[in-house]
Amino acid sequence: MLKRLIYCLVGLMLLVTISVGFGWETKSAGKVDEKVRGSGTSGQIAKWIDSDRIGDSVITEDANGQIAIGTTPSIVSKFLVVGTFDNPNSAIRGINNGTGRGVQGQSQNGIGVNGGGKIGVNGITTSTDPNDSAVRGISQFGTALAGDFSGNVRVTGMLTKGGGSFRIDHPLDPKNKYLSHSFVESPDMMNIYNGTATTDGRGEAVIALPSYFDALNRDFRYQLTVIGQFAQAIVAEKIKGNQFKIKTDKPRVEVSWQVTGIRQDKFAEQNRIQVEVEKPKSERGTLQNP
Numbered sequence: 001m002l003k004r005l006i007y008c009l010v011g012l013m014l015l016v017t018i019s020v021g022f023g024w025e026t027k028s029a030g031k032v033d034e035k036v037r038g039s040g041t042s043g044q045i046a047k048w049i050d051s052d053r054i055g056d057s058v059i060t061e062d063a064n065g066q067i068a069i070g071t072t073p074s075i076v077s078k079f080l081v082v083g084t085f086d087n088p089n090s091a092i093r094g095i096n097n098g099t100g101r102g103v104q105g106q107s108q109n110g111i112g113v114n115g116g117g118k119i120g121v122n123g124i125t126t127s128t129d130p131n132d133s134a135v136r137g138i139s140q141f142g143t144a145l146a147g148d149f150s151g152n153v154r155v156t157g158m159l160t161k162g163g164g165s166f167r168i169d170h171p172l173d174p175k176n177k178y179l180s181h182s183f184v185e186s187p188d189m190m191n192i193y194n195g196t197a198t199t200d201g202r203g204e205a206v207i208a209l210p211s212y213f214d215a216l217n218r219d220f221r222y223q224l225t226v227i228g229q230f231a232q233a234i235v236a237e238k239i240k241g242n243q244f245k246i247k248t249d250k251p252r253v254e255v256s257w258q259v260t261g262i263r264q265d266k267f268a269e270q271n272r273i274q275v276e277v278e279k280p281k282s283e284r285g286t287l288q289n290p
Contacts, residue, residue: 131280158271162289187275189263191217196227196256203248204236207257213242217261227254 038054040046047057059069066073071082081091094103105113115121123134137146163182170177184192193213197205224233224246231253237245239259246255279286 158273187273189268189273191261191263192258193260194256194258196254197246198252198254199233199246199248199250201251203251203253204245205247205255206243206245207259209239209242209244209259211242213261214239216263216265218264219262221260223258225256227256229253 036052036054038046038049040054041056043060043062044056045059045061046054049055059067060071060073061067062073064073064075066075066078066080068074068080069082071080074080083091085091092103094101096102103113113121121135125132125134139146165180165182167178167180169175170179193209195207197207199205220239222235222244224235226233226248229250232249233253233255234247235244236247244259246257248255
């Protein structure tokens with residue numbers, strides 16, 4: 001009799017426990033009318049517009065898998081973003097806190113990155129290392145060009161190069177040949193001026209230079225060459241007031257003259273070329289042009 005009573009009590013306790021647990025689970029499931037609601041547009045990616053409601057986002061995907069933000073997809077791009085963003089904001093921005101790239105574009109047979117606008121590509125570096133750059137072009141195999149410009153190029157700072165030349169259509173055969181000349185190099189920031197003059201009846205001539213000559217130049221050098229006859233020519237008076245005087249030992253002698261000057265404008269004075277420079281440790285033992 002006692003055993004039956006104990007069994008009944010245990011069974012009753014189990015029944016109460018199961019009932020309580022079942023009641024808790026049923027309550028936690030929520031009511032039927034608390035389901036997520038909302039509607040959308042075909043092709044428009046959905047987003048939560050409230051805690052229990054879904055609607056349209058600004059992202060659209062068409063049947064071909066083309067994706068667009070703020071506009072309809074276009075066949076000319078896999079991913080398209082359209083909006084109105086004032087400077088310095090961007091339609092697309094990549095930020096990398098490591099040493100890798102913020103944005104990378106690659107094309108197997110075309111252009112990896114193409115920029116269009118008032119300024120097609122804008123590069124800004126925050127580095128103080130003189131070996132870093134805002135824009136870098138690398139010809140991986142040395143056969144293609146590291147940079148190709150079709151149009152005018154302006155450099156407001158220093159331009160450093162291994163060499164240089166001009167290349168134009170050959171004046172004698174422009175359709176079939178090019179003509180190239182090397183640049184004239186100097187360890188100084190040198191300006192060159194030249195011309196011809198004929199001395200008067202007293203064998204004198206005044207050579208007028210540009211109005212800015214004295215302001216721009218210093219440390220003048222002179223060269224005189226007599227043309228068409230044997231005669232002597234000298235610089236009778238040095239440059240002063242943007243002019244100098246020559247004199248020949250005969251009257252009416254044609255003279256070819258050349259004057260050079262070293263720039264002394266503010267930019268030149270602050271950016272003199274250091275002719276001989278030790279390579280940094282990271283570049284020692286290597287050649288710039290192997």
